[in-house]
Amino acid sequence: VLLLASSERDRLYVVLVSTRNPLNIGAAARAMNNFGFARLRVVNPYEVAFREARSAVGAAEVLRRAGEFAGVAEAVADCQLVIGTTAARSRQLRQPLRALPDGARMIRSRLRSSRVALLFGPEKRGLSNEDLSHCHWLLRIPTCAEHGSMNLGQAVAVCLYDLVRTRSSQPRPGKRKPASAGELEAITQRLFETLRVSGYVNPQSAASTEAKVRRMLRRLEIPAADTDTWFGMFRQILWKLGKAGLE
């Protein structure tokens, strides 16, 4: 179950400003599709790029429905909250800056009742100060500051993932039912017998060796469904050992 209902996802507008690379438009649309967002708007795209992007894998419907706008103002006019993404590096920013995942939580809460535009700038220079002036606040993906800016398609994917990701919960117990203590002890005995028959066990320290084997098997977390297989394996080994002893 995703964190956002479908009606809430439908209030988010991904706005790509002056994108130049068709692969990036396609990648943005594909990530939108993956996470269940449908509303793409492109501002002043490089026309060829926008046309070529339409062949991107798994993004055809999003791209077909995408709106095209001449400027940021027109693209966000019907939205109540406008957020610009930024690498926040070299620039004096004039708006509040929030990082994921806190920023995503604020967006989620606004999507309950408002249309929210999330702006992504062109590949080389990001959103201009004029673009940013349309934004209520700015969103940053927490990267290693010294390690360069993110690829556009990847930045879109990370932001959308963080918007919808499932609530973090305590780790659920694995679906595998573990073997019971009785089953474990039965396996322990088979293994110990195997070791004894193999001459691994020094009779003088047999008790401590048995305890060691017991502890060792408890650390394995053997699933209940595997116990028959373990029995079968040891049975076979013991049979073979017995046969060897007889010969």
Added chain:
Amino acid sequence: VLLLASSERDRLYVVLVSTRNPLNIGAAARAMNNFGFARLRVVNPYEVAFREARSAVGAAEVLRRAGEFAGVAEAVADCQLVIGTTAARSRQLRQPLRALPDGARMIRSRLRSSRVALLFGPEKRGLSNEDLSHCHWLLRIPTCAEHGSMNLGQAVAVCLYDLVRTRSSQPRPGKRKPASAGELEAITQRLFETLRVSGYVNPQSAASTEAKVRRMLRRLEIPAADTDTWFGMFRQILWKLGKAGLE
């Protein structure tokens, strides 16, 4: 501050299995670089793709240091935990499946002391059952099930982001110091005076209009740093209004 220390990030090995598209190898390396991971291993890559990827933006160092392996077993041999990523769609899975962000938390905890391999399969078909058999458990990115698989570079970016993302905290108060009540009231008076001089205020209901203006301004959350500008604007308007009145 990222969730993982640099020493912990250095224990994560991103393993790309049979990747075909050089752009995807480059994108994976770039995302690693963005989030501060350095250890890339490629298994049986399409040789041309691997060579071409080396020109990817912001990923040169990661790609230069990448290890190349003939099989999954060799690529993960020195890791204590091996995790396969999967879209978990059409297949009967034989390992426990965990979704982000829970899976990421488990990986973080293991990275404190263990080397962890995170496997990504080839573009079209993902990791094979043989590849998956090397894995302790499988990791899934929670997408809209019906909306197709993720692009490889975007999947890597989302997984690595979730590993390092900062702890979610209560929203911090914005950095902007809000105007004091006194400053707000001074602005209220200027605005009210402006409205009065403009003839907006009906003398019979002046008190209720003033209260309305006061409440309206309290809803704006005016920053302290902006109060002088607001004063200046009203001063100018009042001056102009006064001048108009005199003529």
